[in-house]
Every structure is written in structure tokens, then in C-alpha cells.
Amino acid sequence: xxxxxxxxxxxxxxxLIAVLLWFQVHGQGESTLNMDVSxxxxxxxxxxxxxxxxxxxxxxxxxxxxxxxxxxxxxxxYVSLSAEGLLEPVVVERPIEVEAIHLPPGLxxxxxxxxxxxxxxxxxxxxxxDVHPKFDLVEGWHVENETISPKSVAISGPEIWFEExxxxxxxxxxxxxxxxxxxxxxxxxxxxxxxxxxDKKDATFVVQGYLRDTNIKTKTAEMPxx
Numbered sequence: 001x002x003x004x005x006x007x008x009x010x011x012x013x014x015x016l017i018a019v020l021l022w023f024q025v026h027g028q029g030e031s032t033l034n035m036d037v038s039x040x041x042x043x044x045x046x047x048x049x050x051x052x053x054x055x056x057x058x059x060x061x062x063x064x065x066x067x068x069x070x071x072x073x074x075x076x077x078y079v080s081l082s083a084e085g086l087l088e089p090v091v092v093e094r095p096i097e098v099e100a101i102h103l104p105p106g107l108x109x110x111x112x113x114x115x116x117x118x119x120x121x122x123x124x125x126x127x128x129x130d131v132h133p134k135f136d137l138v139e140g141w142h143v144e145n146e147t148i149s150p151k152s153v154a155i156s157g158p159e160i161w162f163e164e165x166x167x168x169x170x171x172x173x174x175x176x177x178x179x180x181x182x183x184x185x186x187x188x189x190x191x192x193x194x195x196x197x198x199d200k201k202d203a204t205f206v207v208q209g210y211l212r213d214t215n216i217k218t219k220t221a222e223m224p225x226x
Contacts, residue, residue: 032063032110035074037101043084044121051120051158051195054081058096058114064107077101081117089122089159122158126199129155129168131188133207136172143175146209153188153203157196165191175211183208 036057044050058079062069080100086092093116098109133148153168170186184207190196 030064031066031069032061033069033072035060035062035072035077037074038078039096040078040080040100041083042080043082045083045087047124048083048086048121049124049158049195050083051122051160052118054117058112060101060109061111062103062107063110064103068104068107071104072107079112081119083119083121086119086121091118091120093118122160124156125159125162126154126156127162128152129165131205132167132169133186133205133209134169134172136174138177140213140215141177142212142214143209144212146207148208149206154199155190155196156199161191161196165196170205170207173207175209177211177213179211179213179216181208181210 037060039055039058041050041054060077060079062072078100080097081094082097083094095116096112096114098112101109103109130152131148131150133146135143135146137143148170155168168188168190170188173184173186175182175184186205186207188198188203188205190198
């Protein structure tokens with residue numbers, strides 16, 4: 001009798017524990033969570049370069065149990081976009097790869113925005129481009145016999161941009177307004193949004209020349225004769 005009672009007691013405890021566990025897991029209900037998840041490009045072949053800019057993040061909607069949703073850390077999640085097989089200059093659309101998101105059991109991805117992205121891929125080339133000094137002068141002042149050293153710079157980027165890129169300019173130079181020779185140090189300006197990169201990121205250039213005030217000649221010519 002006691003053994004049978006003990007068996008029923010153990011069975012009752014087992015049922016109670018099972019019910020409590022069920023309520024702990026399922027009794028909290030389900031919900032959805034919107035997250036900004038990092039986007040990673042993978043599989044871009046050597047010798048190729050991406051021309052267009054991709055977003056750093058995409059919006060992902062995940063649904064499931066509230067307790068598990070709360071445990072998610074969006075900094076540890078990411079989705080990927082494949083550039084595999086793109087070996088020639090091309091413009092294509094590729095789907096976001098949901099499989100890259102590793103979620104706990106019971107959570108699913110309901111939506112991704114955007115779910116497809118465009119890839120513009122071109123050959124990566126390297127060339128030496130001439131550098132020209134650029135001056136920002138007050139009216140009446142003029143630079144003569146300007147030189148720059150080095151005269152060119154190595155730059156890498158998509159082949160398509162080099163069809164129109166014949167030279168690069170320095171940042172705007174403003175020598176002191178004093179007639180005579182000058183020497184300045186300058187950096188160059190790389191066109192934004194064209195995926196161009198200098199081989200030497202912090203390259204500097206020495207610009208020399210002679211600054212002349214042309215207003216002096218004009219004032220002398222206008223002086224009345226005595």
C-alpha cells in the first residue's frame with residue numbers, strides 16, 4: 001500500500017513539474033521583434049570590386065516566444081549577401097541570405113527589408129594618376145611657375161571610373177597673401193562614392209610656386225602723371 005502511494009505521489013509530482021514547465025515555456029505567449037541586423041558581403045572574387053554602396057544594416061522581423069526574443073543580441077546577428085560567381089563587370093540583384101541568421105529554437109524570421117539588393121561589380125585596376133595643385137586665391141592674386149612633387153599618385157578602383165579620371169586635384173591651397181616664392185604641403189582629394197583608394201592613404205605633396213599681386217600693376221597704371 002505504501003509503495004503504491006509512493007508511486008502515485010511521484011507520478012503527481014512529475015505531472016505537476018511538467019505542467020509548470022509547460023506554462024513557463026508557453027504561458028508567456030508569442031511576440032515579434034524588429035531588429036537592425038548587420039549586412040555582410042561574401043564571396044567577392046579577387047580582382048573584382050563593388051561599385052555601389054550597400055547599407056550597413058537591414059531590418060529583420062523575428063517572431064517567437066517572448067523570453068527567447070528578449071535574449072537576442074542584435075550585435076551578434078548578421079545576414080549575408082553573396083557575390084560568388086561574379087567574375088566579369090555586371091549589374092545583378094541578389095537575395096539576402098536568411099540562413100546566415102542563427103536563432104534559438106522556436107524563433108523564426110518573418111520578414112527582411114530589403115530582401116534583395118543590387119550589386120554593381122567591376123574589375124579592380126591600379127593606375128598612376130597625375131596630381132594638379134588647386135588654389136583658392138583672392139581676386140587679383142596669381143600663382144606662377146607652380147610645381148608639385150611627387151607629380152603623380154598610385155590609386156586603385158573600378159576600371160570604369162578611370163575612363164574619365166585624367167587627374168586628381170589637391171585640397172584648396174591658400175598661400176599667405178605676400179608676393180614672392182612659397183612652399184606648401186597638401187593632400188589630394190579623392191572623388192567620393194567611386195570606390196577609389198590611394199595606395200598610400202596619407203600621401204602628402206609639396207607645392208611650390210611664385211605668388212604675384214596683379215593689383216599692383218593695375219594701381220600703378222592708374223596713377224596720374226605729375
